[in-house]
Structure formats: C-alpha cells, structure tokens
Amino acid sequence: MHYDLIVIGMGLSGLMAAKTAAEAGQKVLIVGKGMGSLSLFSNSIDVLGQLPKTMKMEPHRQTSDVDTKAHRGEHPVPEDQFTHEQVSGHLGTGMKDGLSQWIKDHPEHPYSKVGLEKIEEAFSSFLSLFPPPYSFQAIDNMNCLLPTGAGTLRPTYLIPTTMVGGISFDGGHTLIVGFKGFKDFYAHYVADQLKCRGITLSLPDVPNQEITATALARLMEKKSFRENIGREIKKQLQGETRVGFSALLGMHNPFQVKEDLEEIVGAKVFEIPILPPSIPGMRIFNRFKEWLIQKGVTFLLGYSVSKATLKGKRCERIEVFHPPVTTSYSADRYILATGRFMGGGLKANMEKVFEPIFNLPVPQSKSREDWFEKNFFTGAPHPIHQAGILIDSTFQPVDERGDLILENGWVVGSILAHHHYIDEKSREGIEIATGYMAAKRALAK
Amino acid sequence: MVAAPLPGGALIYATLRLRLRKKLMDKQISPKNNSDVCIRCATCMAVCPVSRVTPKFPGPKQAGPGTERFRRPGEPSVDEWIDLCIGCHLCDMVCSSGVNISELNLIAKAKYLDQKGRPFRDWLLTHSYLYGWFGSLFSPLVNLLLKGSVTKWIVEAILRIDRRRELPGYESSTFRQWFKEHQSKGHKKVAYFYGCHTNTNEVDVGKATVQVLEANGFEIILPPQRCCGIPMLGNGDFKGAKKMALYNVPSLLNTIRSGSEIIFSSTSCGHMIKHEYGHLLSIPDAEEVAEHIFDIFEFLRNLIESNGLNAHFKELSLKIAYFAPCHLRALGIGLPALEILRLIPGLKIDNIEADCCGMGGTFGFKKEKYEISQEIGRDLAEAIDRLKPEIILSDCEGCRMQIRHLTGLKVLHPIQIIRDALL
Amino acid sequence: MKIKTEVLIIGGGATGVGISRDLALRGIPSVLIEKKDFASGASGRNHGLFHSGGRYAVSDPEAARECIAENRILRKIAPHCIEETDGLFVSLPEDGLNFRDKFLRACEEVEIQTTLLTRDETLELEPELNPNLLSAVKVPDGAIDPFALVLENAKDAEEHGAKILLHTEITSLILDGDKVKGAKVKDLLQGEEYIIEAPYIVNATGAWANQFLKRVGLHIGMALSKGSMLITNQRLNHSVINRCRPPSDGDIVVPNHTVSILGTTSIRLEEVEKFEVTPHEVSLLIQETSKMIPAIQEARFIRAYAGIRPLFQSEEKGNDRAISRGFVLIDHGKRDGIQNLISITGGKLMTHRLMAEKTSDLICEKMGRDVPCSTHLKPLPGSNRPTSLKERLEQFSTDQGETLCDCELIPRKEIEEVLGGEKLKDLQDILHRTRLAKGTCQGGFCVYRLFGVLHDLRMAEGDSNKILKGFLEERWKGIRPILWGIALKEEELIESIYKGIFNL
Secondary structure, X not given: OXXXXXXXXXXHXXXXXXXXXXXXXXXXXXXXXXXXXXXXOOOOXXXXXXXXXXXXXXXXXXXXXXXXXXXXXXXXXOXXXXXXXXXXXXXXXXXXXXXXXXXXXXXXXXXXXXXXXXXXXXXHHHHHOOOOOOOEEEEOOEOEEEXXXXXXXXXXXXXXXXXXXXXOOOHHHEEEEEEOOOOOOOHHHHHHXXXXXXEEEOOOXXXXXXXXXXXXXXXXXXXXXXXXXXXXXXXXXXXXXXXXXXXXXXXXXXXXXXXXXXXXXXXXXXXXXXXXXXXXXXXXXXXXXXXXXXXXOEEEEOOOEEEEEEEOOEXXXXXXXXXXXXXXXXXXXEEEOOOOOOOOOOEEOOOOEEOOOOOOOOOOOOOHHHXXXXXXXXXXXXXXXXOOEOEOOOOOEEOXXXXXXXXXXXXXXXHEOOOOHHHHOOHHHHHHHHHHHHHHHHHHO | OOOOOOOHHHHHHHHHHHHHHHHHHHHOOOOOOOHHHOOOOOHHHHHOHHHHHXXXXXXXXXXXXXXXXXXXXXXXXXXXXXXXXXXXOHHHHHOOOOOOHHHHHHHHHHHHHHHHOOOHHHHHHHOHHHHHHHHHHOHHHHHHHHHOHHHHHHHHHHHOEOOOOOOOOOOOOOHHHHHHHOOOOOOEEEEEEOOHHHHHXXXXXXXXXXXXXXXXXXXXXXXXXXXXXXXXXXXXXXXXXXXXXXXXXXXXXXXXXXXOEEEEOOHHHHHHHHHHHXXXXXXXXXXXXXXXXXXXXXXHHHHHHOOOOOOOEOOOOOEEEEEOOHXXXXXXXXXXXXXXXXXXXXXXXXXXXXXXXXXOOOHHHXXXXXXXXXXXXXXXXXXXXXXXXXXXXXXXXXXXHHHHHHHOOEEEOHHHHHHHHEO | OEEEOOEEEEOOOHHHHHHHHHHHHOOOOEEEEEOOOOOOOHHHOOOOEEOOOHHHHOOOHHHHHHHHHHHHHHHHHOHHHEEOOOEEEEEOHHHOOHHHHHHHHHHHHOOOOOEEEOHHHHHHHOOOOOOOOOEEEEEOOEEEOHHHHHHHHHHHHHHOOOEEEEOEEEEEEEEEOOEEEEEEEEEOOOOOEEEEXXXXXXXXXXXXXXXXXXXXXXXXXXXXXXXXXXXXXXXXXXXXXXXXXXXOOOOEEEEEOOEEEEEOOOEEEOOOOOOOOOHHHHHHHHHHHHHHOHHHHHOOEEEEEEEEEEEEOOOOOOOOEOOOOOEEEEEHHHHHOOEOEEEEEEOOHHHHHHHHHHHHHHHHHHHOOOOOOOOOOOOOOOOOOOOOHHHHHHHHHHOOOOEEXXXXXXXXXXXXXXXXXXXXXXXXXXXXXOOOOOOOOOOOOHHHHHHHHHHXXXXXXXXXXXXXXXXXXXXXXXXXXXXXXXXXXXXXHHHHHHHHHOOO
C-alpha cells in the first residue's frame, strides 16, 4: 500500500508529525509499537525546564524573596505573582526569551533547527487538540514548579487543568491524599518532604487490597466513589484550601472529576505525577489517536518496522513483520520518530550504539566505558545521552561530514543528537516542535 | 487427516511426513519466551482492561514477564488467577520492548488448566461447532429454551454459565444450507472461511459477505472447513486447537494452491488462522496460508489500490458507531472497515473510543467471569452512549453479542451495511 | 556504660557469627561487634555456591575433605538456606577427558559422591548446556543463601545468650600488660562510646584483619583477592555448572532464586574498601561461561558485583597454627606475645562452622573448659518465608495485600515484618534482609515504594530523597559495568523516573 507519508514511531513526536501531515490533507500511515514516553512520563509538557543561567528575570519579578542560588530550573516566586490566565499557544515572553537565548547558545540543539517562530506554531498545533475544559496552559509565560510523587518540586511549562492547583505550592494550605492499596503514591512521603499534611484513605470493596493506577482512575470516574471520598476528605480537612491527589483523576473525564471533587470537598483539587504508568500522558495519547483515526490516518499500533529497503538514497519501502506475515508499506516520504533506547530507536550492543532501521550513523564515544559517568548523579549529562542522529537544518539525516543520507527521510524527537532532555527538562517540547517542523519540511520538499 | 489430491505414492509420503511432524510437535517445547526483554516500564498496565476492573488479576506486567521468572518447566503451576487474562492482546500492542505477554499468559494458562482440569462447561463452550447444527435443526425450540429463565437458572447452577448472559440464538437455515441453494457467479474465484457463528447464528453476515464479493465480480467457493479453534485456544486447550488447525490448513492450502485467496469475515477466526496457526501452534505450511488469507475489508481495500472496488453506493443516512475488535487490532491491518464505510454517502460514522468489549469469546459466558466482563463492557457502553448512534458495527461476533447485551441497540457486521448500500 | 563478657568477637560475617553461636551453645557468653551490618564482607559478596568440594578435589584434597564434611553437616542443620540443586562438572572438547578422570579419582579419595553422565544424559538434565560437551560428573553441589545463613546463626546465638551489636566499631583495644582486657567501642548509630570488658578477644574481621591488628601493632600476611560476578535476569540453569578443568576464571554458574550468577575472577588488590568490576572482567566472565552455556552470550544481565577473599599468606612454619591450608587460626599469644587474642582468617563460607568450631575449641582450651561443640548437631532456626520459587509464586497467588517488589514478588507484609524487627540503621540493612530490589529492575520501583511504606509507618528518618539518591548511587556501581542492550534500556527508564518525573 502506498502513502504520502509514513511516520515510524508513535511517541509524541511521531504523533505530531502525523497530525501536521494529516491536517495538510496527506495520506498518512503511522506505525509504532508502544506509546513512547507518553504512557510513562509525560504528565505535563516540558519545554525548557532548565533555563539558561544568564537569563534575566523580568523586572517586576526581581524581589528580594527570589533565591538566586536556586537550582537550575527552579524559580521559587511567591504566589501572588502568578496569574492563571490561559496562554493560547504562544510562548510568553519569559519562555520566549529563554528559548531565544538557548537557541543562541546551542546552535546544534533541535530547538535551534526549528526556530522560535515555528516552535510557537508547533505548540499552537498541539494545544488545539486540547480545547477547554481539559486544556494545557502556561502560567505567566514562565516555567513553574509542580509537586511530584517524591515530594520534590519540578519545573515544567504547559500544565493540564488538573494540575494547575499544584502551582506555587504552599505547604501550610495543602493536604495530600493517598489511597491504601495503591502502591505507587504515598501521601505521607509526599507530605513529609513538602512539609504539609497527608492522609491515606481506605478504599471500600477492594478485597485484595491492591489496586492498580488504571483501576483507581476508573473508580474516580464514578460519581458515587467521588462522593464517598470527597465527603471523607472534607471531614478530615483542617482548613486546607488545596488537596493533592496522585495523577489519576480519571482517564476520560478528568476535568469533570476535578470539578466534582472540588465541589464536594470545598477546596482546590490537583493531581501529582507518579511512577509509571502515566494517566495524564495516556490522555494525550488517546486524544491524538482519536483525532488521527477520525482524520483517516492509518493507525497501526502494535507493530515495529523490521526493515527499510533503500534504493540509493531513497527509501522505497518499509516492512513490518507480524509473524508469519511480512507486510510492505511504501510512501513518498518517511519520518523516523522511534525514540531512544527504551523505544528501540537506538540499540546498544557491547561495542556500539546503532540505529536499527536505516542504519543511520550515530556519533558516540569510542568505548562503552565512556558511555556513562562513574556516578549516577553527575554535574553533566552522561555522554551517551548526547548520542543520536545528526540532521541538517531541514531535519534530514546527515553523516558527520554533513552529507545527506536519506533523500526522502526526516528524523524527529528524542532520537536526535545534541540534546539531553532529562537535564534540560525539554522532552515534550522537543518532540512537539521537531515533529511539527519536520513534517512541514517534508511536505514542502 | 485430509487426503490431498496427490498421486498415490506422494500421498503416502505426505501422510507420513505429517504424522512425523505431528509427533515432533507434541514433544515441542513451548515457543521461546521473550520475557527477558521486559524493562518493567508498566506501559502494559496502562491498557489492560482486566486489571482495570478487578484486583484479582495482577495485570500483564506481573502475569506475564513478572511471574515467568518464577515458573519452572518441571514444576506444577500455581497461577490461580491466570485464566482471568482475557486475551485481548492490548498489552502486546503497547509493549515497546516486544514482550509477548499474552502468549506467555496463554502458555501459563494452558499449563494451569491442563493440570487443574477443565470443567465440562468449558468443553461445551469451546466445542459449539459439534452441536451447532443441532441448534439450527431445532432452532425454534432451542431458541425458546435458551431464552427461558428456567433453563438459564439450571444452566447456571449446573454449568456455571451466567444466567444474565443471553445465549446466542440459532437460525433455522444455516449459511451452508443457504449457500448450497445459491448460485455464485464471477470472473475470479475467492474462497470464504465463514466461521461457526456465521454458519449457525448470524447467517446474514455470511450472505452479505458473499453478496458484496459478488458485486465486485467474484465467485465464492467454500473450502471444507471446521471451527478455527480459537475458543479452544482461548481456554488454553492447545491440543484441541491444533486438531482444528490440522484439519483446516491442508484444506485451505489446497484452495490457495488452486489459485484462490481466502476471505474471512470474523476477525477472531482470521487472526487465529493467520497468526496463531503458524506461530503458536506450529502447524506446517500455516505460513503459506497466512500469506493468502484476508479480512473482507482488507481485501476490499486492496481492490481500491488496483481500481477494482465497486464503490457504487447509494446514500444511507444513518448514524453509525464502529467498534474495532481486539483481534482486528491484533491483525495489524488498521481499520479497513472504517475506510470502506466512509465511502458510503450520507453515512455518519464515529469510531468508538474504547478498547476491549469485555466478551473475550467464551470468557463472558462464565459465571465467575461475567462481572468482570460486564465491568470492562461498561466503559464501552459509556463510550457508545456518548455517541448516541442508531446502529453499531463490529467485525467480531463476540463483540456484537456483548454490545447487544450491554446496550440493547442494533448491532451488525459492517459488511451488512456495505451490502445494504450497494446499488 | 560498660559491658562485661567472656569473649569479645569482632566481625559479623559468617565466621564471627558462627563463633558467637558455637560459644553460646557451649554456654559461654560472648559479645559480637560489627561496624556495619551482618555479612558486609566476603560473606555477603560471594558466589552463593554450596560446595561439594569437587572444585578442590584435585588441587587441595584436604580442603575438599573439609568441604564435603561441612556440606553434609550444613544440609542437616540449615536446609532452608540451601537449595539442593546438585552440580555438574562439565567437560568441553578442549578440556579433554584426562582431567575428568583425575577428578573422578580425586573425588573418590575424599569421599565426594560422583555420578558420571553421558552427553545425552547431561543435556536431558540441563538442556541449555553446550551441545558439544563430552560428559559431565554430577556432584552434591548446591546453592546457598549466605545472608540467611548468617542471620540464622545470629538468631540462634542470641537465643542462647549471645549478644550481638551491629553498627558498633572498635576504637581501641585495652591491654593489661601482655593480656587483652577488652576494647573501647563506639555505637555508630547513637554516637556513644563505651567499654566492653572481655578476657578473650577473637579477630574475625576477614579481609579487614590487618586493619584491626594495626591497633596493637600486629600484622599478618594477607592477600586480598577480588572475585567478580555477573547476575543474569533469568535463571538459566538449575544445577550448579562447573567446568571440569584445573580451577580458573569463569568456571562456575550458580543458580540462585530467580537468577543465575556467573563467576568468578581472581585479581590481587591492595585496598580492602575500593573495588569495582572492570570491563575486562565482564568480557572475560561472559566469554568463559558462555562456553558452557551458550545462551549467556545473549543473556541480559542485571548486576555486577565483586567481593574480596581474605587469603592467608603463610609465613615461616611454627609461628602460627595453621589448621589447614583452607583457613588459619592464629594464637597471637604464641606468635606475638599478646595473650588471649586470636585471629581466624582465610577459609570459605562452606567451612565457617568448622572455623568457628576450631576457634571455640581453642578458646575453651585457654579457658580450661572442656565443653564439646554441638553446632553440627543442632539445626538452625528456620524462617517462615518462602524459600523456593514455587512457594513464592504460591504466596503471590494466594496472599491478599500489596506486592511491593514486582520483580521478586515481595509483599508489603514481608517488608513491614522486617521493619518491625531489630533496629536497622539504614536502607541497606533493610535491603539485606529481603529480596526486594534484587530482581530485574534492581529496585527501580520498589525502593521508592519502600520509602513510602517507611513514611506510612512513621519510621522514616532524615531526608528520604537524600537517602534515595544515595541508594541509586550505590545501585549504580553494580549496574554501570553491565550497561548495554536491554540493561541500558532499563537504565533509561530509571533515569527518566528519578531525574525526570521526580527531579531528584
């Protein structure tokens, strides 16, 4: 079967690329195994959690309360300086300046290949999939800190409605609620670390005493359950104005769940990211899936590409092996969005790191000894994280000399070289921006 | 053993070869398991419908690769909860490491049930092909009985088939009987694997398939066929499933080698033949059959590529919701029914945003699993309710049964709408 | 504060704890101090091999004899610490059969029961072995859980009146002329310093022997030999697999609960504290062991670790009382003029009970008491935990309650029991007493949950995230040497969780 575009990989970058192409009326196939990091980590949208140190804060922010020795990415600013206006896709001046500076400082970074203007467009495109009531917003054009399941604060940029209540965390006015039998979130752990109060509720009718994230999220979507726990929490409130839950306020109707709970409890409700699986990430995935299928994109979840056949510098077709049948798909253009090691986009044997589908060159340290630092927590990222696929300014893969490798191929997402999304806190941003941009480039060629 | 039309000596040779292979297969060590590649990321847990509704099932992360490290071949199985795996394959679809979770579960289930023993009820549920003809022959009486509350009470008490579940009614004339009277004409021959349920319980699905294919210029033939074996496989009865496969494969192979492709309308039968016969059951030559067997909509979609599809449809103003069965997803062909349906003018089609219907084939009939089946189905019912369709379409008979049971709405196979839309 | 006892034992490894138990059963009160947790030295970092003695039959028959005798005793007294897997000494084509025949004869000499298996019989038993093997000899090897062994010795000792003080370090020895009188010690948990008075002192510090003896200006000839091991994700073999050739590197694969342990190497070290598994050792172990089990080439590893063997280098004869070439019992009175100070070193986990027996005999001799040893007769107290894989699976299937460690199927109940037990200093202490974090993800999910449980039980002390980071750092030491393939994927996940989601 022939398509205009085949996207290989179903993480956020692949999904964005597919969306961008589908919107332009292209016949698209997206094939991938797994959901990328959406099912694991993407609770909110990181753009650049680690802002450049040289960045100046906006004038009216420079109060004496600002801790200039704060860790990278952390900007503990008093609550009254945040507003909660929705920013409809455009990057606020704070982030814009930050990105601008970053691009200047890191010309090889994927953001630099996209450019500020297109980054904004990409985010607009992403946000258009999430109209109110369950929408994403930036708070006052800047990163803000959200509490995590380990009781730490984490900088992020675009926040879903259900997490907004966690901004400007105030221990004195927040209650953390956990559930007995749910082992991926502990209210007391979070509360002790964040210096606030925590309670653990028992779940009625859970005979085995263990409940999974999806089961709990599902229960949350039942009105009777919400009423039960809501009443219980209200009873136990001691003047707190905010209540934090683990990030499972429902898979399908999180906004409804939040609103309802807020009404019953009488306090602002928010969710806190936890160990995988990530329910908020799944919401993003499901939304993309729904949209793409509606648009007529062929959505092949569950299959990985086993082989790509090239003729010279053109990819002619890809093969998907689903035992015992091998099916070929061909397209005019191909976008590689297979992620890093977890997704199988990059593989490592004892000697080297390689890209298994197109065998694109991966610049890397000579020996395995140099892939990782001696310590787990290091000042700089582990060298292996910088390894990835090299691209030119149009997102097409090149070798170390800069020569084009694939005439009709583009590469997006975390598989790219020259970034380290963990330290930078830029994973989702890179995925969205590069997925969007590369698709635009591909369609233009 | 089906005698292939080969000259005498070759026939004997083929028989012997098949017997030897069969012997080897019986001794075969189970398919190599991939649990070593599991990185414990718990993505599978995000999609498992069973662990979403009941704490009795630990979920794919545990059930498959987790406990696999503890299982030893010589030791008895203690996996009391393993038969709660509904076999939806959703975990496999989302595992980026490639762990064959549902296969691990199935093999463990087979071992557990082989050891524990299967109740008569399970034999009954998985061998319906043996008495389907009887149901059809005496359909008015049988259907009456099946609906009767007394029968249901008795059936529940003795067999532990939940009385709340509607048992599928039989049609008085089977699909085969209809086809015998039907003169199929066309330019090219194509073979149809209709499946047990189409033959005795939903004959119109078979009729529609035949009519659509004929409208596209094909003459339909029916190769000798038996139950595909998926009910047995789903219950961990590898032996029973193999028996069915060993009958079907030579027959289908014969058809293929005579130049006809094979079509199926039931995605469960199709997935079984295409992907489980070779890989899981190691039936010789199953790979060749797999190359030449297609879902009806996949086949029609392929016709589009060669400009051979009769897409002359009349306008149908219906509000329809389509539900993709688990086995369709597991076939990896996308959603071809949606693509074809979209060619019908006036049709409003929504894809239902839900994963598993909860029927799981024989799973939903069993008393101890009925509640789980219903809870899973509840999510689907809510998704349908949001769409408020007039008719619901699904390619799997199990899904159709479940959706009727959950919503009381009209549920058809998409091929029936295509047939209705033909000019 | 002052504690008075008869014997002060320094070192909480298998030997020290064994002595504590032996003395206790003889009715002699003792105090054992250990600066960390039980089995912090070689006792906690070995191959887990329950020797039949076959490995020494040809090269060191005396040691072999000791092994098989202890093998029989330990089977009787500590059955729940041992998995009776049997062992195979496999002859590959390059080994020829000469050594095998020598091996058979030598085993017969020292009364190690052997069964010669043909190639087909061997492959029937262990289908994962190299199909080109020539033959194999079955011996009564097994797999032992060293920590359980040490813990139970300790339990029995305490039940019979011994006192054991963990996280207690010696700061100085107290002498009265040429006799030992006791020691000044420090409680590392509370910070308190106090005195333990004891007329007899046993140095059972293993590889730290000289660290200890330095305090009284003494020194014994020790060779520190590092042995490295790799752990596979899945159990590849069910018997212990040995190479039937003169002992060398990469000769042994031991099954242990859900995994297999490949070992080992032998590298001289100068320091006792800093050591790591080198890339060369990793390659060597894979290369050598895969000759016996080809699947090792593609196997996934979850951890690498090393331990230090305290080997005694004998000096001129006559100055020490070498009981055997296996272990050494040194009477510092005779050798160095410091009375009633004894060092016991060398040896292996297999002979810990025998070492303890000899040490206790010497002490009794010095005390002028004639009480016989009974450690070979009295069984160790058991535990109620599942010991076999099947039992663990059964527990998982039938138990109600949360499973904290998904990889090793450890229920929350078990952790709460551990936490409710003796006073534990830190996370490592907890981890020693359970199989939590020993599975595929090496604590990636369950250690976080463990902290959650600590907070739930209001038992968390200090900054949990700091401790969690410390754990991840410690864990990294065992992970870094095996980072390729799937292990690398796993680490991407772990990093993304802790540095990503949790921003640690």
